[in-house]
Amino acid sequence: MKKVISFKLNGEDVEAEVEPHWSLLHLLRETFELTGAKEGCGKGECGACTVIVDGKAINSCLFPVMEVEGCEVTTIEGLATLNGNLHPIQESFVANGAVQCGFCTPGMIMSAKALLDENKNPSEDDIRTAIAGNLCRCTGYVQIIEAIKKASERREP
Amino acid sequence: MMESQLKSVGKRVPKVDAREKVTGRAIYIHDLKLPGMLYGKILYSKYPHARILNIDTSKAEKLPGVRAVITGFNTPEIRIGFMKDQPVLKKDKVRQYRDEVAAVAAIDPDIAEEALDLIKVDYEPLPGLFDPEEAVKEDAILIHEYDAKGKPLKNNILKLPWRLIAGDVEQAKKESDFIVEDSFRVTWVTHCCMGTSGCIALFDLDNNLTIYSITQIPFLAQNDFNAALKAMGLKGKNTRVINTVIGGGFGSKLDTHVYEYIAILLAYRTRKPVKILFTREEEFFAQPPRQPAIIKISQGCKKDGNLTFREVDMLLDNGAYTSWGATTPSVMMVPISSLYKVPNIKYTARSVYTNNIYAQAMRGYGNPQATFAVESSMDILAEAAGIDPMEFRLINVNLPGEITPQNFKVTTCGLKECIESVGEGLNWKDAKKNKKKKRGVGMSSLIHVGGGARVYKSDGHGMIMKVDDFGKISVITGAVEIGQGSETVISQVAAEVLGVFPEDIQIIKGDTSICPWDVGTHASRQAFVSCNAAITVANKIKKEILDIAGKYFNVDPENLDIKNRVIYLKDEPENSEKQMPLDKLLRRAHFSKHGTMIMAETFYDPPNEMLNQEFKGNLSCTYAYGTTGVEVEVDTETGHVEIKKYFAAHDVGRALNPMLLEGQIYGAAVMGTGYALTEQLILKQGKVMNDNFLDYKILTAKDKIPIVPILVETIDELGPLGAKGIGEPACVPTAPAIANAIHDAIGVRIKDLPITPEKILKALKEKEKKG
Numbered sequence: 001m002k003k004v005i006s007f008k009l010n011g012e013d014v015e016a017e018v019e020p021h022w023s024l025l026h027l028l029r030e031t032f033e034l035t036g037a038k039e040g041c042g043k044g045e046c047g048a049c050t051v052i053v054d055g056k057a058i059n060s061c062l063f064p065v066m067e068v069e070g071c072e073v074t075t076i077e078g079l080a081t082l083n084g085n086l087h088p089i090q091e092s093f094v095a096n097g098a099v100q101c102g103f104c105t106p107g108m109i110m111s112a113k114a115l116l117d118e119n120k121n122p123s124e125d126d127i128r129t130a131i132a133g134n135l136c137r138c139t140g141y142v143q144i145i146e147a148i149k150k151a152s153e154r155r156e157p
Numbered sequence: 158m159m160e161s162q163l164k165s166v167g168k169r170v171p172k173v174d175a176r177e178k179v180t181g182r183a184i185y186i187h188d189l190k191l192p193g194m195l196y197g198k199i200l201y202s203k204y205p206h207a208r209i210l211n212i213d214t215s216k217a218e219k220l221p222g223v224r225a226v227i228t229g230f231n232t233p234e235i236r237i238g239f240m241k242d243q244p245v246l247k248k249d250k251v252r253q254y255r256d257e258v259a260a261v262a263a264i265d266p267d268i269a270e271e272a273l274d275l276i277k278v279d280y281e282p283l284p285g286l287f288d289p290e291e292a293v294k295e296d297a298i299l300i301h302e303y304d305a306k307g308k309p310l311k312n313n314i315l316k317l318p319w320r321l322i323a324g325d326v327e328q329a330k331k332e333s334d335f336i337v338e339d340s341f342r343v344t345w346v347t348h349c350c351m352g353t354s355g356c357i358a359l360f361d362l363d364n365n366l367t368i369y370s371i372t373q374i375p376f377l378a379q380n381d382f383n384a385a386l387k388a389m390g391l392k393g394k395n396t397r398v399i400n401t402v403i404g405g406g407f408g409s410k411l412d413t414h415v416y417e418y419i420a421i422l423l424a425y426r427t428r429k430p431v432k433i434l435f436t437r438e439e440e441f442f443a444q445p446p447r448q449p450a451i452i453k454i455s456q457g458c459k460k461d462g463n464l465t466f467r468e469v470d471m472l473l474d475n476g477a478y479t480s481w482g483a484t485t486p487s488v489m490m491v492p493i494s495s496l497y498k499v500p501n502i503k504y505t506a507r508s509v510y511t512n513n514i515y516a517q518a519m520r521g522y523g524n525p526q527a528t529f530a531v532e533s534s535m536d537i538l539a540e541a542a543g544i545d546p547m548e549f550r551l552i553n554v555n556l557p558g559e560i561t562p563q564n565f566k567v568t569t570c571g572l573k574e575c576i577e578s579v580g581e582g583l584n585w586k587d588a589k590k591n592k593k594k595k596r597g598v599g600m601s602s603l604i605h606v607g608g609g610a611r612v613y614k615s616d617g618h619g620m621i622m623k624v625d626d627f628g629k630i631s632v633i634t635g636a637v638e639i640g641q642g643s644e645t646v647i648s649q650v651a652a653e654v655l656g657v658f659p660e661d662i663q664i665i666k667g668d669t670s671i672c673p674w675d676v677g678t679h680a681s682r683q684a685f686v687s688c689n690a691a692i693t694v695a696n697k698i699k700k701e702i703l704d705i706a707g708k709y710f711n712v713d714p715e716n717l718d719i720k721n722r723v724i725y726l727k728d729e730p731e732n733s734e735k736q737m738p739l740d741k742l743l744r745r746a747h748f749s750k751h752g753t754m755i756m757a758e759t760f761y762d763p764p765n766e767m768l769n770q771e772f773k774g775n776l777s778c779t780y781a782y783g784t785t786g787v788e789v790e791v792d793t794e795t796g797h798v799e800i801k802k803y804f805a806a807h808d809v810g811r812a813l814n815p816m817l818l819e820g821q822i823y824g825a826a827v828m829g830t831g832y833a834l835t836e837q838l839i840l841k842q843g844k845v846m847n848d849n850f851l852d853y854k855i856l857t858a859k860d861k862i863p864i865v866p867i868l869v870e871t872i873d874e875l876g877p878l879g880a881k882g883i884g885e886p887a888c889v890p891t892a893p894a895i896a897n898a899i900h901d902a903i904g905v906r907i908k909d910l911p912i913t914p915e916k917i918l919k920a921l922k923e924k925e926k927k928g
Contacts, residue, residue, distance in 0.1 A: 035188035036181020038404075040351050041437035045850035048351055076181035090179040094171045097816040100824065101640030102178030103351040103404035109179060128858045135850060137349050137405050138640045140827030141858045143820055 005069045010078030018065045025049045025060035027068070028075060036076035036106040040135070047134030050107035051075045057114035059133070076106035079113070089113055092151035093144070100138030108134045112148045122152055165649040165659050166878050169816035173645045173664065174402070174638065183402040186355040186371050187434060194357065195224050197423045197433040198269035199416060200259040200276050201443065202251035205287070205512040205843030206300070207280040209248055212259060216275040222268035225426040226276065228259045232422050235388045237381070237413065240315070241305035243478035243515075245385075245418040251280070252300050252477035253512055254844050255443040257415050262423040262431050285512040286313070287843050289451065289474040292509045300477060300510040313510040315475055319486040321494060321772045323562030324501030329466035333457030335542045340453045341530040342909035345838035346831070347446040348519055349855050352404015354444055355434035356417050358424040366396045366421060371403045373410040373637050374677030377613070379669045381413040385421060400667030406639030407828075408518040409444060411679050412480045416443070441848035445517035446838050448485055448508075449474045452530040456499075462544045462552040466501035469493050469530065473508040476515030483508055484612065485523030490772055492528045492889075495561035495780075496604045497535070497553035502562045512843045520825065521885045522680065524605055525832060525892065529910065532601035532893035536900065545589060546897065547580050547600060555604070555782065564773040565780060569871035569881075571808030572602060572782040578867045579786035582804035588788065595793060596801070597902025600786035601890035607781030607810065607881035608873070609763040610680035611774075617762035618686035619673020622651070622694045624702075624755045626747055628722055628740030630655065633665040635675025636687040641884050642817035643683040649814060650688045650877055654695035656719030657739065673758065681781065681882030682763075684813060688877030690761035697757035702739070705746045705753070710735050764875070779873045781881045783807035785826070785890040789898040793921060796914025798834060798899060806867035810881035815868065822866040822887040829891025831856050837911050 006015045009032065016031050028034045028051065037060055040048030044059040051060045052074040079087040086094070089112050099105050108131055115122055115130035122130070127148045128141075136144065177183040214226040229248030237243050247256045259276050263269035286292040286300060292313045300313050330336060357369040366386060372378045375398040382396040403410070416433045423431040435443065451472045457465040475483060486506040493504045539549035554576065559567040579600055580586075588598045609616040621633040632651055636643045648662040655661075666672055675686070699719065706724045707714030712735070716727050724742055726735040746753050766774035788802035805822050812818045835854040839846040847853045856862075872879035892910055900906045905920035 029188075034181070035184070038185070038187060038352070040353070041850060043437065043849065046351065046437070076179075080180045084176075086176065086179065090176075093179045094175040097169070097172070097820045099172055099175040099178045099640075100642070100820060101351065101403060101405040102174070102183055103185065105178050106181040128861065131858045133857075135349075135351065135855060135857060137351055137407070137828070137855060138824045139820055140823035140825075140856075140862070140864065142823040142864060143816075145858065 003066070005066065007068045007070060008072040010074055020066050022065040023061050024051070024063040024065055024068055027065050028060060034075050034077050038103055038106065040103065047111065048104050048107045050110040050134060052110055052114050055114065055117060057111045076110060079109070088154050089116065089148065089151045092147040092154065096143050096147040096150060098139065098144040098147035104134055104136040108136065108144055112151070116152055120152065124149065163653060165652040166813055168814065170645060170649055170659055170814055172642050172817065173648055185352050185404050186369060186401045187352065189357060189369055189401055191357060191359065191430040194430040194432055195262040195264060195427055196266040196269050197260055197262045197420050197431045198266065198273055199257050199419060200273045202254055202256040202258055204251055204280050204282050205254050206283040206285040207251050208283060209251060209258065210279040210281055213277040214259060217261060217272040220268065220272045220275060222264045223261060223272045224264065224429065225262040225423055226259065226272065227422055227426060233389050235385045235418050236305060237415065237418060239479040239481050239483045242301060245415055253514055255514055257419060260419045260423060262427050285843055287511055287513055289472050289509045289511055292511045293472060293507065300512060315479065315483060315508040315510065317483060317508060319504070319506035321490050321502060321504040321563065323494065326466045326468050326501045326503040329501040330457060333465040334460045335538060336455060336457040337534060337538045337541050338455040339534055339537060339908060340451065341533060342451050343526045343529060344449045344910060345446040345840065346519065346836045347441060347444065347838050348405065348407040348409040350405030350407065350409055353435040353437060353440045354414065354416060355432065356420050357430050357432040358420040359430035360424055360428065364391050364394050366394065368396060368398055368417065368421065370398050370400055370417070371410055372398065372400065372413065373406050373639060373679060375400060375637060375669050376635060376674045377677055378413050382421065385418055389425060398669040400637060403639045406678065407520045408522065408679065411518050411677065438848045441853060442514065442845040445480055445482065445515050447519035448482055448516040448523070448526065450526050452526070454530045454534045456534050456538050458538055458542055462542060462549050464497055464499045464553045467493060467499045468503045471506040473506060474511050474513055474516070475508040476511055476513045478515040480515060480517035482517035485518055487612065487768060487772065489523040489527035490563060491606065492524055492531050492604055494563035495565050496528070496531055496602060497550065498555060498559065500562065513840055514845060520828065521889050524603070524885065524889045525829070528601065528603055528889050529892045532890060533896050533908065536599070536897045547576060547585050550576050550602060564775060566775050568779050569810065569873045570780070570782055571869040571871040572784070574869045575782055575784035575806035575808060576602060578806045578869070579784045579804045582865060583786045583788055583802055595902055596788065596790050597898045597900065598786065598788045599894050599897025599901055600784055601893035601897060602784040603782065603886055603889040605781045605882070605886045605889060606680050606777035608685055608777045608779035608875055609682040609765055610777050611765045611767045612680065613676050615762055616676055616765060617760050618675045618690045619760045620687065620690040620694050621673055621758040622698050622756060624698060624743055626740065626744050628657065628661060628743060630657065630662050631665050632662055632691065633672050634687055635672045636666060636683050637678040638666065639678055641683065641821060642814065643687055645817060646684050646813045647687050647691050650691045651695045654692055655699055657722050673760065681884040681886065684880060685876060685882050686761055686763060688813065688880065690759050692877055693761060694757050694759040698755055701755050702742065706737065706742055709742070709745070778875050779881055781808060781883065781886045783886050783890065785894040787894050787898045789895065789902055791899055791902045791917065793903060796917035798912065800830065800862050803862050803864045804867060805864060805887055806869055807883060807886060808869045808871050808881065809883050810873040810876040811870050811879035812868050813878065813880050818868065818883055819866045821883050823864055825887030826864045826891060827856050827862060829888035830862055830895065832888070832910060833892035833895040834911050
């Protein structure tokens with residue numbers, strides 16, 4: 001039985017017809033064709049599907065689609081402006097070598113954004129905790145942590 | 158090119174594909190859909206070893222939405238693998254749990270999955286062989302009764318005898334003052350690419366195949382797939398391999414894999430594009446891991462510490478079928494024969510079929526396994542001889558100009574600087590003299606191929622460069638980017654030679670119908686070969702441009718150069734009369750009578766040698782060296798190991814891009830630490846028991862390892878602007894460095910990986926018992 005849900009997606013009011021058993025990730029990738037969030041495991045173990053729902057970074061592969069009703073959802077596609085201006089965290093990932101194969105990158109950036117939105121001046125441990133659920137096999141996390149740290153410094157007034 | 162003049166090379170230039178990746182715009186195989194595309198799913202075996210009696214697909218075929226159900230009985234036989242010992246779909250026997258017995262194509266993945274449940278397979282279970290030491294016995298049951306040519310097999314030992322002899326080990330033993338002998342074990346670990354495996358196959362009306370792929374070896378894959386087409390009765394038909402963005406490689410894509418052939422068979426049957434995409438569980442149990450091995454090693458030295466011999470005998474668990482990974486003993490020879498100066502070498506290795514998951518190469522291609530044994534043994538021998546382990550390594554250090562027992566010609570070699578700088582970082586002498594309780598230091602070095610590796614008949618790389626009317630340069634390359642950054646360093650090097658900026662370079666790649674041949678992204682060779690090609694071809698382009706400019710200005714082209722996109726006179730660089738923007742000149746050259754387009758190509762094949770029948774020869778035209786040193790603290794109550802310091806010194810020739818280079822070192826160091834301490838694919842009677850990230854533990858951001866990379870630049874004569882390979886090296890020495898540090902800390906030596914808290918506590922208990 002399909003149901004209709006409405007929510008805010010990357011700042012825009014949207015409506016979608018969904019199967020109640022879908023995950024938010026399925027809705028984003030299949031219905032809205034927003035393929036920035038990746039499915040790395042489908043079980044909430046790797047974080048590649050991380051998006052922000054009402055300010056919190058969540059694994060969209062586990063997030064039941066019916067719970068999105070009335071929420072505000074931000075995906076990686078919602079960060080850069082259409083004319084190519086990157087969000088400071090994205091800029092920092094580029095400038096600091098935080099990207100290799102890039103499969104974990106959108107999820108990693110969304111976790112970082114949720115952190116920096118809440119904590120303007122996170123410690124290294126705060127950063128490590130915020131991305132603890134985002135696995136990366138390429139970088140050893142070093143340059144990712146550095147990129148998030150530098151992005152937070154840049155955002156300081 | 159003078160050091161001080163370098164504009165792009167040596168700079169921390171961001172990765173050229175980073176913007177696409179941080180915005181979620183990069184298209185991975187997961188993101189790609191074609192009109193009319195079907196979804197393929199694979200049915201795997203229920204037993205590790207069994208005879209297939211019957212496969213009934215009738216119910217599955219009737220399920221609405223199913224477009225094809227294939228088995229070994231209704232498709233032509235395609236045999237794959239290094240020894241062509243694996244049929245894609247099995248029909249006589251299954252030899253491992255992951256054996257593919259049937260596959261379905263359906264209009265959506267859920268229907269395909271449902272159809273798998275409707276396929277009924279009758280098996281007659283057979284006894285299984287899971288222990289390589291049992292499998293190697295003469296009276297063991299046979300896993301393969303026949304080889305690929307139908308010749309009966311007598312035992313389970315692969316007909317790939319590895320044997321390297323140099324000097325006289327028996328005589329050297331007599332002349333040694335100290336000899337140690339030990340046995341080490343390494344187990345399965347898996348690549349854990351964050352992007353799971355997948356492909357889309359489709360045929361055109363003429364039966365030519367296009368496959369969207371994530372392979373590291375597109376041109377060898379084309380060759381493999383063309384052979385499959387031939388087996389399907391499509392002789393003379395061609396394959397076009399198109400790569401999407403790849404979600405991690407690490408050696409997992411050096412073979413063509415069963416799922417790809419299944420997608421091809423399904424696409425041919427249905428005449429539709431068919432996509433197969435692995436789940437994470439499949440990625441764990443149906444993607445071949447790194448080879449396990451049992452390694453016996455003996456080494457000797459004189460009183461003065463000079464090594465006298467090294468003898469290694471190895472038994473590898475190949476699993477049920479061969480991949481290219483069956484040849485990893487050839488690269489294991491590199492550290493065994495040539496890490497430190499050892500005049501007498503004996504190395505033998507046997508690889509044996511078992512009913513375990515079949516293995517393939519993974520970052521280091523056997524080197525991490527072999528180096529774990531060699532470098533653990535180095536510490537044991539140093540202790541026996543009463544020599545400090547760092548001093549012991551320096552006594553035996555490799556030096557430029559050396560020819561090793563395997564006939565490697567050492568050109569540049571910064572190993573001594575690597576060892577010394579790591580020792581300095583760790584305050585080695587002080588750490589040894591004023592030893593803190595439960596704290597210890599350890600080090601390990603590495604040698605790896607650094608200038609390509611001739612494991613295939615060509616180690617070449619083709620490249621085409623063309624310049625457009627706007628001064629932009631297209632580089633058409635066979636290089637495969639798997640995250641390491643080859644496209645970025647190619648851009649830097651091309652920009653350097655041509656006097657333009659890296660952003661003026663566009664990389665065109667990932668299509669066997671467009672790009673020239675390259676053997677693949679393996680052996681840490683991509684920057685070495687593709688940047689060497691880029692230098693040659695960019696110089697050709699530059700010569701053409703300057704010849705045209707010379708005619709225009711009526712000056713000797715030798716007196717012209719290009720800087721910041723402007724052609725200028727070298728004698729009078731400030732003379733604006735004799736300057737012209739590059740794009741303007743290009744348009745002039747193009748839109749004139751007898752106009753010309755500027756383009757050039759090259760095929761660079763490094764001057765290295767295939768190993769001869771004795772496994773000797775200059776496998777690589779230069780070698781990469783490095784040393785990893787760690788300080789650990791071991792909690793003797795819990796067995797937990799904390800890495801307090803981590804120095805990774807690497808002879809990189811030249812750092813073409815220090816930021817990307819450090820990225821390779823950080824990533825490999827963390828992967829190596831996982832190999833040392835946490836990672837293990839657990840198999841029980843051939844079945845993978847931990848097919849998820851909760852039970853297979855790769856390190857997370859919470860595992861804090863204070864890695865300090867040290868770049869030693871030796872400016873190699875044959876390297877592009879002096880550079881050597883770095884993709885694999887940094888993960889090679891980690892495990893033995895950590896094992897050596899643990900021994901230094903608490904006096905127990907763990908000889909099998911991973912070094913889990915349980916193993917440490919058990920060893921401590923045994924040590925206590927012995928008193």
